[in-house]
Structures are given as C-alpha cells and as structure tokens.
Amino acid sequence: MYDFLRYKLVPPVFIVVFTGLVQILSLFGRGDDLTARSVASGFLGNVESWTIVTVFSLWAFVWLKIPGPTTKGPESPTGYVPIYSDNGLTYYFVTLLLMIALDLLSPLGLSSRLYELMPQLLGSLDILAMVLCLYLFLSPSDDPVTDQGLPSIYIFYRGVNFHPRIFGVDVKQLTNCRIGLMAWQLLVWAFFFNSVERNGFSMAAFTTFALQTVYLAKFFYWEGGYFHTIDIILDRAGYYICWGCLVWVPCFYTFTSYYLVHHPPIVGPIGATLILAVGIMSIYLNYEVDSQKQLFRSTNGNCLIWGKPAQYLTVFYTDHNGGKQRSLLLTSGYWGIARHLNYDFELVLTLCWCLPGAGLGLPPFFYFIFLFCLLVHRVFRDEEKCSWKYGLFWDKYCEIVRYRMIPYVF
Numbered sequence: 001m002y003d004f005l006r007y008k009l010v011p012p013v014f015i016v017v018f019t020g021l022v023q024i025l026s027l028f029g030r031g032d033d034l035t036a037r038s039v040a041s042g043f044l045g046n047v048e049s050w051t052i053v054t055v056f057s058l059w060a061f062v063w064l065k066i067p068g069p070t071t072k073g074p075e076s077p078t079g080y081v082p083i084y085s086d087n088g089l090t091y092y093f094v095t096l097l098l099m100i101a102l103d104l105l106s107p108l109g110l111s112s113r114l115y116e117l118m119p120q121l122l123g124s125l126d127i128l129a130m131v132l133c134l135y136l137f138l139s140p141s142d143d144p145v146t147d148q149g150l151p152s153i154y155i156f157y158r159g160v161n162f163h164p165r166i167f168g169v170d171v172k173q174l175t176n177c178r179i180g181l182m183a184w185q186l187l188v189w190a191f192f193f194n195s196v197e198r199n200g201f202s203m204a205a206f207t208t209f210a211l212q213t214v215y216l217a218k219f220f221y222w223e224g225g226y227f228h229t230i231d232i233i234l235d236r237a238g239y240y241i242c243w244g245c246l247v248w249v250p251c252f253y254t255f256t257s258y259y260l261v262h263h264p265p266i267v268g269p270i271g272a273t274l275i276l277a278v279g280i281m282s283i284y285l286n287y288e289v290d291s292q293k294q295l296f297r298s299t300n301g302n303c304l305i306w307g308k309p310a311q312y313l314t315v316f317y318t319d320h321n322g323g324k325q326r327s328l329l330l331t332s333g334y335w336g337i338a339r340h341l342n343y344d345f346e347l348v349l350t351l352c353w354c355l356p357g358a359g360l361g362l363p364p365f366f367y368f369i370f371l372f373c374l375l376v377h378r379v380f381r382d383e384e385k386c387s388w389k390y391g392l393f394w395d396k397y398c399e400i401v402r403y404r405m406i407p408y409v410f
C-alpha cells in the first residue's frame with residue numbers, strides 16, 4: 001500500500017495538481033475571475049513572457065560560466081564530487097541592483113509588467129521546466145541498478161542523476177539557486193514596488209518584502225553551505241526539485257507579497273516593525289544553526305561551539321564501494337538542543353513575513369502552511385536517510401539528542 005502511494009499515486013497526482021495550481025493561484029492572488037478560459041489563457045505564455053524568461057535564464061546561465069572561484073560539494077553516492085561556481089553573492093547584488101535601477105531610471109515599467117504578466121510568466125517557466133525535466137528523465141543514469149523496477153512516472157518526479165550538468169553547468173545550481181531563488185527575489189521586489197504604486201507605502205508590505213530580501217541575501221552569502229543540504233545530497237534533479245524551483249518557488253514562495261498588492265495590509269506600522277525585528281532575529285538564528293554545522297564539519301570537529309570545544313559522536317557508515325567511512329555528528333550547541341532546530345527558526349521567520357497579511361484571511365498564510373507540512377515531512381525523510389546511512393550509530397545519536405524539533409514535545 002505504502003509503495004503504491006509513494007511510487008504510483010503521489011507522483012502523477014502532484015504533477016497534475018501543482019502544475020494546475022500555479023495558474024489558479026496567479027489569477028486568484030490578484031482577484032481575477034477564475035473561469036476555465038482564464039485559467040487556460042496563461043498556460044502557453046506569450047511573446048513578452050517568453051522574452052523575459054529567456055533573457056533571465058541566459059543571464060543566470062552566463063554567470064555560472066564566468067571563470068572564477070569554485071567550491072566543492074560532498075561526494076555523491078556514486079563517488080562524484082560536484083564543483084560549483086562561487087560567485088553567488090555578486091550575482092545576487094548585480095542582478096537585484098540592475099532590476100531596481102531599471103525600475104527607477106528607465107521607462108520600461110518592468111515591475112508593473114511582471115505583476116501583470118504573472119500567469120504568462122508562470123506558463124513559460126512551466127514549459128521550460130517540463131522540457132528540462134523530460135531531458136533529465138531521458139538522460140542516461142550514472143547508477144542504473146538502483147532504478148530497476150521503479151515506475152517511470154516516479155523516476156520523472158524524483159529525477160535520474162544527482163548532479164547532471166548542461167553545457168558544463170550544474171543543473172541544480174542553475175535551477176535552484178540562480179533561477180528559482182533569484183526570481184523569488186526579483187518578484188518580491190516587483191510586488192512591493194507595485195503595492196507602493198497602488199496603495200502607497202505601508203510598513204506591513206515593506207516588512208514582508210524586507211524579510212524575504214534579507215533571507216535571500218543570506219542564502220546567496222551561504223550558497224556554498226546549501227551544497228551540503230538534503231536538496232543536493234539526497235534529492236536528484238527531477239520534477240520535484242527542478243520544476244519546484246523553476247515554477248513553484250516563483251509562484252508560491254512569493255505568494256504573500258503577490259497577494260498584498262491587490263489586498264492592502266491592515267497591520268499597523270508598530271506591529272509591522274515588531275514583526276520585522278522578530279523576523280530578522282529568526283533569520284539570524286536559522287543561519288547560525290546551519291553555519292554551526294558547517295563550521296563543525298569543515299574543521300573535522302576541532303572548533304569551539306558556544307565558546308567550548310565541540311562535543312560530538314563519531315559514527316561510521318559503508319560507502320557505495322563497500323568501504324568503511326567515518327563521520328561526525330555534533331551533539332552540542334544548537335545541535336544538542338534538537339535534531340532539526342534550523343527548521344524551527346525557518347518556520348518562525350516564514351510566519352513573520354506572512355503575518356503582515358493578518359486580517360486578510362488564509363491566503364497570506366498559504367506559504368507558512370505549506371512549509372510547515374514540507375518541513376515536518378522532511379524531518380522524517382532526513383531521519384530515514386540518516387538511520388539507513390548510520391544504522392545503530394544514528395539510534396545512539398537520537399538517544400543523546402532526543403527531540404526532533406521542539407524539546408520535550410516533538
């Protein structure tokens with residue numbers, strides 16, 4: 001029953017539901033009529049949306065081809081060590097400043113066009129993402145044995161390879177970081193700009209925009225750390241990750257900002273400022289948890305955690321060649337409080353950029369609800385992976401760090 005759900009039912013249902021939802025949300029978010037005709041109208045995009053998507057994707061691609069510093073990711077189960085371009089922060093600032101300059105100095109009206117064209121932009125991104133996923137699905141697998149017997153639709157959804165490259169560029173760095181997350185940033189800027197034009201300046205709309213901007217700037221600062229996360233180690237490049245970052249992120253992750261353009265916030269400036277302060281604090285704490293693990297792993301445990309030598313558990317696992325490998329699991333600092341404390345702060349910071357929409361019903365909180373489900377599910381996915389990798393060592397680690405997310409509760 002579980003196998004039927006996981007391999008045969010969930011992939012096609014998710015593909016149909018999520019792909020359709022994107023068009024519905026883009027109309028619903030700005031109060032347009034939801035008829036079959038209007039929903040279908042954005043699916044193919046139009047000349048303008050295709051131009052924007054093509055120029056932006058090429059821009060992102062070219063930045064990954066610029067010679068410069070690189071960073072290594074962890075070795076994949078097939079023994080491959082991916083190399084990534086390390087110019088994320090420069091790319092982020094140049095792209096964002098270019099967009100702001102275009103808005104303020106040129107008559108293009110780029111931000112207003114982005115808002116008006118949302119259904120068509122998502123239609124173009126959708127087609128681009130589907131073509132990419134099909135290409136990835138048809139590419140030869142570097143580990144064909146593990147795919148035997150799995151339904152094709154599941155492989156399309158999950159992906160075939162961990163680190164495919166196109167024209168020498170790592171696909172996940174292109175789709176996740178450089179297109180998906182940068183599009184997220186440009187769109188929340190565009191929606192904030194639209195909300196000021198339509199409704200005047202509001203501290204609440206600014207809070208939603210500012211928190212996402214700080215969060216995304218932090219992401220590009222920490223991009224090298226992202227290559228050590230589940231998206232890169234555990235997930236292959238397929239519909240889930242690539243379509244997700246190319247289409248779902250620009251559509252859904254930006255939804256609160258999008259919604260606030262047509263539905264002016266009612267939260268006052270004092271409330272919004274308080275939310276902003278808590279949000280910034282949570283972004284900082286989320287970053288601290290992630291970078292504590294990064295420091296610990298990069299120094300092989302020889303570092304100070306909260307001013308004291310790191311405490312850890314030495315664990316062993318068998319690699320893809322059958323060789324015995326050693327790893328370390330941190331048991332002090334944030335990582336001694338709960339096994340996924342970074343998710344707690346992620347949820348609080350997310351709630352903070354949704355809260356400026358309080359009083360406008362459930363839609364401003366859609367992202368928070370989605371993320372809550374995604375992260376709880378991710379806790380179990382990650383623990384299944386770690387338990388499989390480390391076996392009894394993982395059980396021992398769970399005895400030392402007993403709680404998943406909230407001490408004494410979960």
Ligand SMILES: NC(=O)C1=CN([C@@H]2O[C@H](COP(=O)(O)OP(=O)(O)OC[C@H]3O[C@@H](n4cnc5c(N)ncnc54)[C@H](OP(=O)(O)O)[C@@H]3O)[C@@H](O)[C@H]2O)C=CC1
Nearest residue numbers: 229230231286290293328329330331335342343346382386
């Ligand atoms: N906004 C969004 O949509 C989402 C945001 N995020 C954010 O992304 C960031 C990365 O999260 P994510 O990749 O999910 O998970 P983690 O960064 O927590 O990575 C989990 C991995 O870290 C290693 N690990 C686990 N415990 C320890 C320990 N005690 N000491 C050392 N290493 C350990 C294990 O890998 P190994 O095999 O190396 O031992 C484990 O598989 C977080 O900030 C999270 O909040 C995450 C998901 C969704």
Ligand SMILES: CC(C)CCC[C@@H](C)[C@H]1CC[C@H]2C3=CC=C4C[C@@H](O)CC[C@]4(C)[C@H]3CC[C@]12C
Nearest residue numbers: 014018176219231239240241243244245248249
């Ligand atoms: C297709 C859909 C059913 C689901 C798609 C989900 C993906 C778009 C997201 C799954 C995990 C997400 C992320 C993980 C970690 C991140 C680090 C953080 O600092 C920034 C955000 C992100 C890259 C985030 C992006 C969306 C996912 C890949």
